[in-house]
Amino acid sequence: MQDYLEGLNPAQKEAVLNTEGPSLVIAGAGSGKTRVLTMRIAHLLTKGVAPYRILALTFTNKAAREMKGRISAIVGEGIARHLWMGTFHAIFSKILRIESKKLGYPSSYTIYDTQDSKNLIKSIVKNMKLDSKLYKPGEVLSRISGAKNDLITPQAYRNDTKRMDADRFSRKPLVHEIYARYVNECRKSGVMDFDDLLLNTNILFRDHPDVLEKYQDQFDYILVDEYQDTNLSQYLIVKKLAERHKNVCVVGDDAQSIYSFRGAKIENILSFRNDYPDYKLFKLEQNYRSTKNIVNAANSIIHRNSNQIHKTVFSEKEEGNRIRIFSAYSDVEEGIIVANDIFETQMRSQAAYEDFAILYRTNAQSRIMEEALRKKNMPYKIYGGFSFYQRKEIKDLLAYFRLVVNPNDDEALKRIINYPARGIGKTTMDKIELFAGNTGRSLWAILTNPALNNIGFNSGTIKKLKAFTEMILGFGQLLNKLPAYDIAVKIAEGSGMRKFFQTDTSIEGQSKLENVEELLNGIKEFSDERSEEGKEYNLVDFLEEVSLLTDQDTDKDEDKNKVTLMTIHSAKGLEFKYVYVVGVEDGLFPSPMAMESQKGLEEERRLFYVAVTRAKEQVSISYAKQRYKYGELSFSKPSRFIGEIDQQYLEIKGDALPGFGQKRSARPNSFRTRNSISSSPSKPSFNYKKISKGQATSNSTDFSGTAAGRLKEGMLVLHERFGRGKVLNVTGEAPNAKATVLFDNAGQKQLLLKFAKLKILN
DNA sequence: CTCCTATAGCTTTTT
DNA sequence: GCTATAGGAG
Numbered sequence: 001m002q003d004y005l006e007g008l009n010p011a012q013k014e015a016v017l018n019t020e021g022p023s024l025v026i027a028g029a030g031s032g033k034t035r036v037l038t039m040r041i042a043h044l045l046t047k048g049v050a051p052y053r054i055l056a057l058t059f060t061n062k063a064a065r066e067m068k069g070r071i072s073a074i075v076g077e078g079i080a081r082h083l084w085m086g087t088f089h090a091i092f093s094k095i096l097r098i099e100s101k102k103l104g105y106p107s108s109y110t111i112y113d114t115q116d117s118k119n120l121i122k123s124i125v126k127n128m129k130l131d132s133k134l135y136k137p138g139e140v141l142s143r144i145s146g147a148k149n150d151l152i153t154p155q156a157y158r159n160d161t162k163r164m165d166a167d168r169f170s171r172k173p174l175v176h177e178i179y180a181r182y183v184n185e186c187r188k189s190g191v192m193d194f195d196d197l198l199l200n201t202n203i204l205f206r207d208h209p210d211v212l213e214k215y216q217d218q219f220d221y222i223l224v225d226e227y228q229d230t231n232l233s234q235y236l237i238v239k240k241l242a243e244r245h246k247n248v249c250v251v252g253d254d255a256q257s258i259y260s261f262r263g264a265k266i267e268n269i270l271s272f273r274n275d276y277p278d279y280k281l282f283k284l285e286q287n288y289r290s291t292k293n294i295v296n297a298a299n300s301i302i303h304r305n306s307n308q309i310h311k312t313v314f315s316e317k318e319e320g321n322r323i324r325i326f327s328a329y330s331d332v333e334e335g336i337i338v339a340n341d342i343f344e345t346q347m348r349s350q351a352a353y354e355d356f357a358i359l360y361r362t363n364a365q366s367r368i369m370e371e372a373l374r375k376k377n378m379p380y381k382i383y384g385g386f387s388f389y390q391r392k393e394i395k396d397l398l399a400y401f402r403l404v405v406n407p408n409d410d411e412a413l414k415r416i417i418n419y420p421a422r423g424i425g426k427t428t429m430d431k432i433e434l435f436a437g438n439t440g441r442s443l444w445a446i447l448t449n450p451a452l453n454n455i456g457f458n459s460g461t462i463k464k465l466k467a468f469t470e471m472i473l474g475f476g477q478l479l480n481k482l483p484a485y486d487i488a489v490k491i492a493e494g495s496g497m498r499k500f501f502q503t504d505t506s507i508e509g510q511s512k513l514e515n516v517e518e519l520l521n522g523i524k525e526f527s528d529e530r531s532e533e534g535k536e537y538n539l540v541d542f543l544e545e546v547s548l549l550t551d552q553d554t555d556k557d558e559d560k561n562k563v564t565l566m567t568i569h570s571a572k573g574l575e576f577k578y579v580y581v582v583g584v585e586d587g588l589f590p591s592p593m594a595m596e597s598q599k600g601l602e603e604e605r606r607l608f609y610v611a612v613t614r615a616k617e618q619v620s621i622s623y624a625k626q627r628y629k630y631g632e633l634s635f636s637k638p639s640r641f642i643g644e645i646d647q648q649y650l651e652i653k654g655d656a657l658p659g660f661g662q663k664r665s666a667r668p669n670s671f672r673t674r675n676s677i678s679s680s681p682s683k684p685s686f687n688y689k690k691i692s693k694g695q696a697t698s699n700s701t702d703f704s705g706t707a708a709g710r711l712k713e714g715m716l717v718l719h720e721r722f723g724r725g726k727v728l729n730v731t732g733e734a735p736n737a738k739a740t741v742l743f744d745n746a747g748q749k750q751l752l753l754k755f756a757k758l759k760i761l762n
Numbered sequence: 763c764t765c766c767t768a769t770a771g772c773t774t775t776t777t
Numbered sequence: 778g779c780t781a782t783a784g785g786a787g
Contacts, residue, residue, distance in 0.1 A: 059777075089777050114776085133771095194777055261775060362774055367778085384776085418763095425763045548777070569775045591774050607775080630772060631778045 004042055004074050008035070015282035016040045019047075019221065022242075022276035024269070025251040028313035029298065029613035030289025030575065033251055037225060038067050040249065041083070042074040044221055051082035053220040055241070058087055059229060061549060063573060081533055084219070088234050089194060090548050092201040095215070096192070097544070102208055103200055105190060108540050110402045111547040112186070112193040115395075116411040117141050124181045127437060128174065135172055143167070144179045148195035149231040149263035151202060154180035188442050189410045198233040205240050216244040226573075227252035227272075231263035239275065246276070254309050255302050258569060258607045260599075270309065287313050289575050289616050291320025293649050297619070300646035302609045305602045322651040323612070323619040325642060331365075331583070331627035335372030338580050338622060342563060343376055345578060345618075353379055355577035357564040359611050361589040365582065366565050373563060383566040389549060393501070393512040394519055398546065400491050404475040405540050408442035420500040423464050431455055444469075471495070484539045485524045492516060568611045579615035581608075585623045585636035608641045717741060717760055 005013060012032055015025050016039045027033035037056070044054060058064040064086045072080040084091060093111070100107045112120070118137035121144075125135045147157050157163055157176045167175045186193065192200060205212040222242050224230065227250035230238070242248035250272060257266040273279055287295045295315040302308070326341075328334035342356050358369050363384050373380045388394060396419055402412040418424045435455055436446045446452065447469050453462060471494060478487050492498045501513035523542055530537035564576065583589060589608070594600030612619050623638045711717070715727045725741040 061777090087777065197777090258775075259777095262777075364773060364778090421764070423763070427763080567775060588774095593774060603775095628778070 004039060004046075008032075008039065009286060011282060011284050011286075012036050012039075015284065016043050018280055018282075019044055019249075020247060022246055022272075022279040023249040023282060024272045024279050025249065025282045025284065026269075026309055026311055027251055027253050027284040028287060028311055029253065029256065029610070030287040030295075031284035031313070032288055033225075033253075033284065034063070034067065034070075034573075036284065037223060037251055038070045038074075041067075041223065042071050045071070045075045045079055049220060051079050052084060053218060054083050054085075054223070055091070055219040055221070056083060056085040056223040057091060057225065057234075057238070058085070059226045060573075061087055061090065063225060064090075087548065088230075088237070089197050090545075092237065093192075093197045093544055093548065096197065096200055096204065097540075099204055099208070099211055102211065103204055104187075105192070105200075106406065108405050109190050109192055110406040110409045110412065110543060111197070112191050112411060113547065114141070114194070115390075116191075117182075117193050119411055119414070120185055121178060121182060123433070124178050124185065128177065128181075130174060130178075135174075135178065139170075140172070140175055140178055143172075143175050144182060145195050146263055147179065148199045149233045151199065151233060151236070154183055184440075185410070188408065188440065190406050190408045190442075191411075195233070198231075198237065201237050202233055202240075205237070212240060213244075216241055220245050220247060222248045224248070224250045225252070228254050228257035228266055228269040229259040229264040230268050231265060232268075233263075235265065235268045248276070254307075255305075255311075255606055256572060256610050258572065258603060258610060260603055266307070270307070283311055285311050285313050287315045287613075288317075290315055290613060291317050291617060293320045293322055294612065294615055294617075294619055297323050297645050297649035298609055298612045300649070301605060301612065301641065301644055304644055305605055307602070321618050322649050323621060323645065324651045324653055325638075326620060326622035326653045327638070327655055328622055328624040329626070331368050331624045332372070334582055334622050334624040334627075335368045336375075338369065338582060338620070339372040339376045339378065341620065342373075342578070342580070343378065351577060352561050353563050354561045356580070357566065357571065357574070357576040357578070357614065358580045358582060359566060359568045359571050359614065360582050361568060361591060361607075362583075363567055365588075369565055369582065373565075379562040380565055381562045383564070383570050388515070388518075389546060391512075391515055393497075393515055397488075397492060397495075397497055397516060397519060398543070400475075400495050400497070401488065401539055401543055403444075403472055404479065404487070404491065405543060407444040407448075407472060407476070410436075410443050413443050416495070417468060420496045422468065422496075424461070424468065428457065428461055428465075431457070479539060483527055484537055484542045485520070485527050487539055488520055488523045488542075492520060568607050571614050572610050575614055575616055577616045578618045578620070579611070580620045580622065581611045582622050583624065583627070584608075584621050584639040584642060585627075586639050587636055588627075589639055590641070605641065605644075711760070715760055 005016065008016060009032075012035065015023065015036045019040065025033070025036060027036070041054060041056060045051060056064070056067070058067065068080055068083065068085055071083070086094075096103070096105070097107050097109070100109055118141055121135075121137040121140050122132070125132050125137070125140070143163075147153075147163065152160060152163070154176060157179055164173070164176065167173050186196065205215075219241055222238060222245075224238055229252070238248065238250075250269065252269050254266055254269050257264060257269070260266065273281075290298075292315045295313055299313060326334070326337055328337055338358060342353075345351060346353065346356070360366065360369070366382050366384070370380065370382060389398070396416055399409075399412040399415040402409045403416065407413075414429070417429070432443055432446050432455070436443050439446070441449075446455075447465055452465065457465070475487065475491050475494065478490060482490070497516065498513070501509055501516060504510070504512070526542050526545065527537045530541065535541075568581070587595075590601055590604035594604045621642060623642070624636065626633055626635050628634070711727060711730050713727055713729050717725055717727060727741050
């Protein structure tokens with residue numbers, strides 16, 4: 001039993017064994033953070049602490065599941081099962097369901113996802129007759145979300161001059177009013193959004209000291225993973241719960257704080273010592289994941305940030321390869337370069353596809369990478385973007401479940417009252433919504449009110465509405481009689497959804513049917529698993545689990561041994577032998593949204609740090625000189641972040657960083673950020689080796705500005721990469737003149753003459 | 763009321 | 778390039 005401590009280094013061992021009192025574990029990238037957390041919990045359990053007295057909070061369901069698995073392996077599944085381990089949202093939604101009555105919510109409250117929230121905001125904006133161009137649902141929601149995470153109620157919002165000024169400044173002075181109505185709507189519908197799960201937990205603990213005490217008592221030990229990414233709401237929950245026993249252990253890395261956009265406060269980790277003056281500090285600085293080159297390069301990046309806890313991350317592994325910088329002519333070519341390189345590396349090193357990851361800043365970049373891989377017949381899996389649970393047919397069926405569980409769930413009702421079509425159209429719904437708005441009731445309350453006949457519907461409409469409500473009520477009758485799976489099947493059948501897809505013989509229709517069947521199978525699996533564990537498994541429980549799932553969490557067997565494509569955000573906590581960071585261009589990464597402020601830029605830099613530190617053996621960074629944005633061609637420069645890496649760790653491929661090698665002395669700082677701090681321990685030396693592919697870049701072939709005017713339709717030209725081709729047409733004015741060229745070997749390309757190095761042959 | 767087509771507007775990052 | 782919406786015909 002004691003052997004679980006073996007193989008830990010002294011710092012790790014300290015962090016595992018010092019279980020009493022407040023602890024701050026600063027864990028550098030790849031330093032075995034998860035290992036310390038699991039061992040610490042396993043250690044507590046072996047010492048005889050009851051599992052239900054341990055609360056372990058993670059950021060993803062996946063992290064929780066993995067940790068639970070590892071702990072199970074040490075102490076046995078029967079014990080690990082009773083740990084309170086999960087995401088903040090999952091754990092506290094469970095507690096809220098138990099205590100919901102105290103807050104005036106039904107215990108069958110349902111959860112709005114981001115889309116539901118946006119839809120609700122949209123209809124509020126419409127009701128208030130505000131300009132929907134100005135009050136964009138996404139923007140309003142992020143204001144509301146920000147307020148909730150700071151525990152600001154609508155009333156407090158009105159008195160908050162900073163927020164009100166900001167809204168006035170962005171010409172949206174009525175956000176506070178939308179917020180107030182939004183809160184009312186949610187309450188009358190008996191729903192909570194993601195932020196409510198945390199906010200209401202705070203309210204619960206504030207207004208019901210007895211409840212707080214109960215949980216304070218229960219949780220002898222509290223552990224928080226990724227503490228640098230907690231927001232104020234989460235921070236306060238932890239603080240309150242830990243007040244009694246003070247056995248709180250937070251683990252994190254300020255250098256990897258990348259979620260401030262959703263309210264995360266890096267200060268939480270920076271000021272832990274102020275909250276718990278008698279805290280113990282453990283620093284995990286040895287990186288076991290990556291080679292020296294990768295760790296050193298990453299350090300040279302992160303050291304440019306100002307606000308951080310000092311630490312020296314080091315590696316004792318071999319030197320390893322340098323970080324490679326690839327320059328691509330276009331976004332499509334970038335994809336091809338990466339796909340080719342993965343193919344070659346995989347052949348040469350006998351590596352598996354699952355050893356490779358392609359990381360990008362925005363989900364929109366995935367498609368091009370996907371196409372490049374598909375062309376080479378390489379297996380891949382994409383995380384993010386369209387997840388299973390975001391497909392329309394799945395959301396629709398889930399909306400039925402929600403409505404059956406909680407008929408006041410207005411967004412669920414609106415979603416499916418006419419799906420499949422049953423002749424209840426917009427006009428009818430507008431009337432009902434107006435009536436509901438005026439009376440402060442939910443849509444369902446109007447529909448089931450005998451006074452429905454007085455609103456002025458014809459008898460046909462009334463009949464249709466009655467049929468609908470009776471159907472839902474019928475399902476509701478089964479709720480306490482049948483297990484989740486059986487009800488789900490009955491709903492899929494009775495709602496007409498199954499039939500709807502069965503009669504749709506198109507390929508899409510068939511795949512939708514398959515998805516519906518897969519969801520039903522999922523419910524079966526869920527029920528079986530839960531009943532084995534002796535836990536609840538009715539439809540409410542399934543809905544709760546599903547509402548808090550992300551597609552990160554749906555790891556299927558058929559997804560084994562595939563190249564992984566994901567955003568850098570979702571890659572946090574993961575590792576791969578070979579990592580390709582693509583689209584590393586100014587205006588994409590760092591994102592233009594973040595480029596204005598030092599704070600924003602530092603967060604982007606941390607994100608870049610996270611990207612680089614995912615790799616065990618090789619990091620490849622690439623950028624494209626031109627790419628399509630919103631379907632328009634646009635031009636980009638390599639990201640400033642590339643220039644920020646200490647050049648001694650780089651290997652420049654091809655013509656990457658043009659104008660940087662030869663003309664270096666003229667503008668040595670062109671890649672350095674304005675905000676780079678002078679105390680940087682790594683003095684960037686610019687004498688990197690330029691590794692040319694042998695093809696000399698001719699200086700007489702440069703097309704720029706007016707020279708483009710000489711190019712005419714029908715001319716034969718030579719391109720340094722694509723070879724010989726024929727000009728099909730020339731459009732636009734310098735400096736944005738474009739030519740379409742049909743190359744003998746590379747096919748048809750659109751070239752921007754400002755960039756393309758073309759030589760006229762005839 | 764339903765379905766189809768045209769077009770506006772859009773992208774950070776996610777529990 | 779893609780999706781969500783508006784507007785028009787049936």
